[in-house]
Amino acid sequence: MSQRHVIVIGGGAIGTSCAYYLAGSGWKVTLVDRDRQGQGCSSGNCGRICNAHVLPLNHPGAVGQTLKALCRRNSPLYVKLRFDPGLWGWLLQFARHCNESAMYESARARAALLDSSAALYRRLLADESIECEWQDRGCLYVYRTQSGMQSYAATERILREKFGVTATRYDGDELIEFEPALKRGLAGGWHHEGDSDMRPEKLLASWREVLLRMGVTIIEGCTVQGFARDGSRALALNTDRGPMPADAAVVATGALAPRLARELGCRIPIQPGKGYSMTMRHPAISPRVPIIFQEHKVMVTPMLSGYRLGSTMEFSGYDESLNRQRLELLKLGAAQYLHEPYTEPVEEEWYGWRPMTYDGKPIIDRSPRMENVYIAAGHNMLGLTLAPVTGKLIAELLDARPPHLDVAPFSVSRF
Numbered sequence: 213m214s215q216r217h218v219i220v221i222g223g224g225a226i227g228t229s230c231a232y233y234l235a236g237s238g239w240k241v242t243l244v245d246r247d248r249q250g251q252g253c254s255s256g257n258c259g260r261i262c263n264a265h266v267l268p269l270n271h272p273g274a275v276g277q278t279l280k281a282l283c284r285r286n287s288p289l290y291v292k293l294r295f296d297p298g299l300w301g302w303l304l305q306f307a308r309h310c311n312e313s314a315m316y317e318s319a320r321a322r323a324a325l326l327d328s329s330a331a332l333y334r335r336l337l338a339d340e341s342i343e344c345e346w347q348d349r350g351c352l353y354v355y356r357t358q359s360g361m362q363s364y365a366a367t368e369r370i371l372r373e374k375f376g377v378t379a380t381r382y383d384g385d386e387l388i389e390f391e392p393a394l395k396r397g398l399a400g401g402w403h404h405e406g407d408s409d410m411r412p413e414k415l416l417a418s419w420r421e422v423l424l425r426m427g428v429t430i431i432e433g434c435t436v437q438g439f440a441r442d443g444s445r446a447l448a449l450n451t452d453r454g455p456m457p458a459d460a461a462v463v464a465t466g467a468l469a470p471r472l473a474r475e476l477g478c479r480i481p482i483q484p485g486k487g488y489s490m491t492m493r494h495p496a497i498s499p500r501v502p503i504i505f506q507e508h509k510v511m512v513t514p515m516l517s518g519y520r521l522g523s524t525m526e527f528s529g530y531d532e533s534l535n536r537q538r539l540e541l542l543k544l545g546a547a548q549y550l551h552e553p554y555t556e557p558v559e560e561e562w563y564g565w566r567p568m569t570y571d572g573k574p575i576i577d578r579s580p581r582m583e584n585v586y587i588a589a590g591h592n593m594l595g596l597t598l599a600p601v602t603g604k605l606i607a608e609l610l611d612a613r614p615p616h617l618d619v620a621p622f623s624v625s626r627f
Contacts, residue, residue: 268572
C-alpha cells in the first residue's frame with residue numbers, strides 16, 4: 213500500500229505539531245501556510261508555557277469586570293464598535309458561559325490538556341534537541357492593590373484544591389526580595405513555579421528543521437480556498453496554486469479557521485483577539501523571571517536573547533494595522549511596576565490574532581461534513597502551551613487509535 217498523505221493547513225505552533233506527530237506516525241505530510249511557516253500568532257508572543265492557566269476567561273464576575281474595563285481610559289481590553297453580528301453573538305455566548313458550572317467544565321478539560329502537553333514538551337525537547345531558550349523559572353503574578361491580591365487568593369485556592377496547581381505567595385517587601393526589578397509599594401504577588409518559558413520564534417524555526425529531516429514538505433505563500441469532495445470524503449484541497457490531492461487534511465489555521473466553516477459544515481465561533489508585543493534588549497535592571505502585571509494585563513518575559521513586553525486584548529476583527537496606542541499601553545503598564553520597564557531602541561513591534569472561543573476550550577474534532585478532515589483550532593491564549601498535546605491527539609484520531617485523552621469536551625458539535 214502507498215503511504216497515506218495528509219495536508220496540514222496552517223504553520224503555527226498547532227499546525228507544526230500536527231505535522232510532527234503525523235509524520236512520526238507514518239503519514240506523508242505536507243504543511244501549507246498562507247504566509248511563512250511559524251510567522252503567525254505563534255511567533256511574537258511572550259513565550260510562556262502556562263501550566264497554571266487552568267481556569268478560562270469565562271468565570272463568574274467576568275462580565276462585570278469586562279464592562280468596567282471597557283469604561284476605563286487606556287484599558288488593556290478594547291472592543292472596536294461596529295456592525296459585526298458574529299462578534300456580538302460571541303460576546304453574548306461568552307456572557308452566558310460566565311458561571312461556575314461552565315467555568316469548571318472548561319477548567320477540567322483544559323487541565324487534562326495542560327498536564328499531557330507539559331510531559332510531551334519534555335519528551336520533544338529531549339528527543340529532537342530543539343533549541344528554543346527553554347527555561348523553567350515559573351511565572352510571577354504581581355498586584356498593585358490589596359483587592360487584587362485578595363481576588364487572586366480565591367483563584368489560587370481553586371487551582372490548588374481542585375487541580376493541584378500551587379504557587380508561593382509574597383506580600384509587600386517579600387516580593388521585592390524575590391524580584392528586585394520591581395518597585396516598592398506593590399501589594400504582592402504569586403509565583404507559579406510550574407510554568408516555563410521560551411523564545412517562540414526559535415522553537416518554530418528549530419521545529420521546522422525537525423520536520424524537514426522527517427521528510428515533511430512545507431509549502432508557503434499558498435492559500436487554501438476549500439475542498440474537492442466525493443460525498444463525505446475530501447479528495448483534494450482547492451488552493452490558489454491549483455488542486456492538492458490528499459487522503460486527509462487538518463485545519464489548523466487558528467483565528468482564520470472560521471473562513472472554512474461553511475466548507476467544513478459546522479459553526480466555528482472563533483473571534484480574533486488581537487495581542488501585541490515589542491522586543492528589545494534587556495534593561496540594566498532586568499527581571500529574573502517572567503512576570504504578569506495582572507491589573508494592567510501586561511506580560512514581560514526576559515528571554516536569553518532578548519526582552520519582550522506583550523499582551524492586551526483587542527477585538528477589532530481581522531484588522532491588520534499595528535495600533536501604536538496599544539503598543540504604548542505595554543510600556544505604560546510595565547512602568548507602573550518596574551524600575552526599568554523597557555529599553556530603546558525597540559527591535560520589533562508585533563501583533564497576532566489569538567483564536568478565542570467563548571467557552572475557553574479548543575476544537576479538536578472531525579469535520580461533520582468530511583470524515584477525513586479534522587479541525588485543530590481555537591486554543592485561545594494557549595496555542596503555544598497546548599501544541600504538543602493537540603498534535604498527538606490529531607495523529608491518534610487520524611490513525612483511528614484510542615486518544616490518550618477524552619476528546620469529547622473539544623467537539624465542534626458543542627456549538
